[in-house]
Amino acid sequence: MTEDTMDITDYLAQGGRLTNPANVPTRYRAELMKIMATFVDSELAGAAGFADVINAGPGIKERIAAARIVLEKTDNADKVLKLMGEFGANTERYANHHPWADRLPRDTAPGTARNAHDMRLSVLNYPLDGWTDAVVMNLLMGLAVDVQLAEFLTSSYQPFAEAIREVAPRETRHTELAAEGLEKLIAEGGTEAVNRSVAYWWPRVSESFGAGVSPRGAALKAMGLRSRSNADLRDAWLQRAGAALDKLGLDRPPTAG
Amino acid sequence: MARFHPLSVTDVTKTIRDAVVVTLKPVNGGDFDFIQGQYLTFRQDFDGTEVRRSYSICAGKDDGVLQVGIKKVDGGAFSTWANESLAPGMVIEAMEPMGSFHTPLDPQKPKHYLGFAGGSGITPVLSIMKTVLAREPGSRFTLVYANRGVNTIMFREDLEDLKNRYMGRLTVIHILESDAQDIDLFTGRVDAEKCKALFEHWIDIDSVDTSFICGPEPMMLGIAAALRDHGLTDDQIKFELFASAQPGRLKRRAASTSAAAAAKSTEATITLDGAARSFTMDKDQSVLDAALENALDAPYACKAGVCSTCKCRVLEGEVEMLANHALEDYEVAQGYVLSCQSYPVTDRVVVDYDQ
Numbered sequence: 045m046t047e048d049t050m051d052i053t054d055y056l057a058q059g060g061r062l063t064n065p066a067n068v069p070t071r072y073r074a075e076l077m078k079i080m081a082t083f084v085d086s087e088l089a090g091a092a093g094f095a096d097v098i099n100a101g102p103g104i105k106e107r108i109a110a111a112r113i114v115l116e117k118t119d120n121a122d123k124v125l126k127l128m129g130e131f132g133a134n135t136e137r138y139a140n141h142h143p144w145a146d147r148l149p150r151d152t153a154p155g156t157a158r159n160a161h162d163m164r165l166s167v168l169n170y171p172l173d174g175w176t177d178a179v180v181m182n183l184l185m186g187l188a189v190d191v192q193l194a195e196f197l198t199s200s201y202q203p204f205a206e207a208i209r210e211v212a213p214r215e216t217r218h219t220e221l222a223a224e225g226l227e228k229l230i231a232e233g234g235t236e237a238v239n240r241s242v243a244y245w246w247p248r249v250s251e252s253f254g255a256g257v258s259p260r261g262a263a264l265k266a267m268g269l270r271s272r273s274n275a276d277l278r279d280a281w282l283q284r285a286g287a288a289l290d291k292l293g294l295d296r297p298p299t300a301g
Numbered sequence: 302m303a304r305f306h307p308l309s310v311t312d313v314t315k316t317i318r319d320a321v322v323v324t325l326k327p328v329n330g331g332d333f334d335f336i337q338g339q340y341l342t343f344r345q346d347f348d349g350t351e352v353r354r355s356y357s358i359c360a361g362k363d364d365g366v367l368q369v370g371i372k373k374v375d376g377g378a379f380s381t382w383a384n385e386s387l388a389p390g391m392v393i394e395a396m397e398p399m400g401s402f403h404t405p406l407d408p409q410k411p412k413h414y415l416g417f418a419g420g421s422g423i424t425p426v427l428s429i430m431k432t433v434l435a436r437e438p439g440s441r442f443t444l445v446y447a448n449r450g451v452n453t454i455m456f457r458e459d460l461e462d463l464k465n466r467y468m469g470r471l472t473v474i475h476i477l478e479s480d481a482q483d484i485d486l487f488t489g490r491v492d493a494e495k496c497k498a499l500f501e502h503w504i505d506i507d508s509v510d511t512s513f514i515c516g517p518e519p520m521m522l523g524i525a526a527a528l529r530d531h532g533l534t535d536d537q538i539k540f541e542l543f544a545s546a547q548p549g550r551l552k553r554r555a556a557s558t559s560a561a562a563a564a565k566s567t568e569a570t571i572t573l574d575g576a577a578r579s580f581t582m583d584k585d586q587s588v589l590d591a592a593l594e595n596a597l598d599a600p601y602a603c604k605a606g607v608c609s610t611c612k613c614r615v616l617e618g619e620v621e622m623l624a625n626h627a628l629e630d631y632e633v634a635q636g637y638v639l640s641c642q643s644y645p646v647t648d649r650v651v652v653d654y655d656q
Contacts, residue, residue: 050519052518055519059526063401064400066354073605074605074606074624131604202402202539202541206401
């Protein structure tokens with residue numbers, strides 16, 4: 045009984061789980077590392093960008109919320125970076141080997157441009173412009189993160205799925221903090237500035253889902269590392285983000301392609 | 302970053318004919334305070350080739366020892382060596398415990414755990430079982446343990462002892478593939494159908510909070526399918542695919558596309574921090590690994606062609622890059638490669654990390 049094994053490709057295609065670096069095939073490992081690096085780099089870049097915003101918080105509650113987001117996003121990165129470390133990544137060097145706070149110029153057109161060789165989601169290459177802008181970005185991106193993390197909860201790499209299970213509720217809380225922050229800004233008469241920021245971030249978050257049909261999509265699905273297409277995820281986000289804006293009485297920007 | 306630490310072997314005991322339990326003690330450093338269900342990754346040199354193998358810890362948190370179970374696999378260099386040559390007093394190297402095959406302990410909350418183990422897959426399940434029975438006084442554990450026959454059951458006596466110690470809280474169901482038992486249901490393989498039958502008459506599946514499965518691939522799939530059919534969700538099912546079932550990944554072979562380069566080795570010259578060093582390297586080895594092996598402090602992070610930390614430039618000769626998730630086309634055109642993914646194709650290569 046115990047000697048019975050099966051081809052790892054068939055195993056994964058049938059929903060099998062891999063559980064440690066010793067039993068993952070090379071191609072799987074590369075794709076998994078890319079997914080984990082994207083997560084880690086996005087959390088580190090997100091935290092680095094938000095760190096600068098703490099001082100822009102209009103009150104102590106806001107500053108605490110911003111500081112908490114920076115702390116927890118960095119900790120989220122650490123959780124997954126530990127797993128990368130089990131594959132041989134230099135976790136000590138990782139946080140410092142790269143300028144995570146670097147951003148493109150604010151007026152860079154929405155797209156998938158990157159300013160450095162890291163795996164952060166494209167939206168995290170754009171700079172925040174003050175407190176209101178940061179809160180708006182945090183809401184729209186937070187809803188996108190919720191959608192993307194749901195995808196990873198069923199990842200065929202069990203330790204990654206477990207890490208995401210710990211991370212996801214915190215990210216959801218960050219999104220809730222953003223919604224609370226926006227309610228307050230709107231109540232104080234900041235609707236116009238909020239709408240301006242929504243118009244700026246909406247297409248950029250939308251782009252961060254990547255191409256609708258990715259050539260790697262089918263391969264990732266077969267490996268159990270992804271289950272839905274980029275287009276499906278974007279549609280799920282559009283629905284949730286649209287509903288969130290409606291609830292706050294904000295303009296819903298037009299959606300391109 | 303994962304590092305290896307020396308561990309001294311304090312005891313080696315046979316549990317069945319072809320499996321040993323190895324007791325270890327950290328020699329200097331390393332945090333070996335494990336979580337139940339975790340594993341250790343060992344490395345050992347065999348004729349100049351480093352072999353890494355992971356084995357689950359079989360001790361419970363309160364046993365006061367660090368123990369792994371190692372079953373001999375046909376043709377397995379490490380497991381054969383561990384079974385035949387490993388002796389008290391020897392020192393072996395392992396990384397700190399890893400793995401997420403566990404759930405948080407809560408002494409206040411009585412739970413029903415359902416474990417499935419196939420053969421040597423018992424090791425992490427045993428660790429979990431011992432720990433939850435000791436630390437969660439209200440919890441119960443049901444173990445379904447699949448083996449070929451009676452004489453291949455690892456830890457048979459330990460399981461009997463545990464049953465006696467935790468009277469009424471531990472149920473062990475042995476399923477034997479080739480030895481007939483009094484009850485037909487307990488003979489055969491543990492697959493989806495067998496699980497279904499067990500859930501009908503022997504296991505109250507509705508009361509199960511968490512299930513732990515460790516065994517070979519087909520067994521894991523069958524059990525997971527049955528558990529899902531009976532209403533368990535993904536976060537209630539924990540898997541550990543035992544590593545020994547998989548072939549070692551040590552020698553990553555470059556797909557040999559070129560028959561022109563017949564030699565198996567390459568003369569390499571690598572420049573780092575202004576100093577150049579020349580040596581002979583194997584074509585089956587990545588440029589990065591060769592540099593590290595020759596005491597060059599080459600930069601790297603992910604070793605998966607992801608992070609671009611290991612970027613270097615090929616000045617002479619040719620390498621094949623297996624994966625590239627970081628470099629842009631123009632950089633590749635200029636001769637930049639990810640050294641962790643690059644294997645020499647020509648009999649001579651010159652590489653520079655400084656450019």
